[in-house]
Amino acid sequence: MKKQIRPAQPQWLADNYKKWATAWAKLQKKGGTFQWAWHPIHKVERVNKEITKILLDGMTQGHCSFCDAFPIETTGVTLEHFKPKSKYPLLAYTWNNLYPCCNKCQEKGDFYSWLLINPDNPRYDFWDYFIYEASSGMILVNEAEDKSHLDRARAFATIKIYGLNDHSRPEMRKRIYKQLLKADPADYKDYAYRFLMDF
Numbered sequence: 446m447k448k449q450i451r452p453a454q455p456q457w458l459a460d461n462y463k464k465w466a467t468a469w470a471k472l473q474k475k476g477g478t479f480q481w482a483w484h485p486i487h488k489v490e491r492v493n494k495e496i497t498k499i500l501l502d503g504m505t506q507g508h509c510s511f512c513d514a515f516p517i518e519t520t521g522v523t524l525e526h527f528k529p530k531s532k533y534p535l536l537a538y539t540w541n542n543l544y545p546c547c548n549k550c551q552e553k554g555d556f557y558s559w560l561l562i563n564p565d566n567p568r569y570d571f572w573d574y575f576i577y578e579a580s581s582g583m584i585l586v587n588e589a590e591d592k593s594h595l596d597r598a599r600a601f602a603t604i605k606i607y608g609l610n611d612h613s614r615p616e617m618r619k620r621i622y623k624q625l626l627k628a629d630p631a632d633y634k635d636y637a638y639r640f641l642m643d644f
């Protein structure tokens with residue numbers, strides 16, 4: 446997970462997020478079979494398209510916020526609610542709760558734990574929480590003595606919930622890490638798993 450800096454939210458979202466979230470919360474409260482749908486914008490688009498574009502351009506440089514897959518379009522891209530909209534309906538349009546995310550990380554679904562690490566937390570740094578095991582391609586919890594139980598628990602939860610070692614991810618990471626080692630630092634942005642080169 447690469448450290449990210451979140452850009453300012455667009456004015457149209459600041460002006461509307463409360464209203465849209467309140468409408469969703471009301472619908473949800475009624476029960477029944479209300480399907481979630483992002484609010485429309487520009488008549489033909491929906492706001493998730495616009496928000497995803499702003500965050501891919503301005504925050505993740507076309508990568509998944511959590512696993513750093515690149516280009517994210519090859520895996521399918523969704524706009525993830527960090528705190529799920531089913532349990533936190535009033536955060537459904539809150540800028541800091543929205544992250545562009547690949548389809549694999551999206552499998553997290555409605556699961557949420559307060560232990561999960563936000564990649565755009567100003568205090569977050571990959572190596573504070575994790576280590577990279579080059580032989581296996583796995584991301585592991587940083588168990589160094591100076592790490593608190595809480596730091597370790599947060600790293601463990603983040604690896605588990607986003608499935609960072611699931612599927613063929615360790616194998617892919619191994620392959621791309623070898624390419625990164627030979628790459629020009631100016632080109633790291635064009636690779637997945639850029640965080641491995643952040644020292």
Ligand SMILES: [Zn+2]
Binds near residue numbers: 510548549
């Ligand atoms: Zn991902």
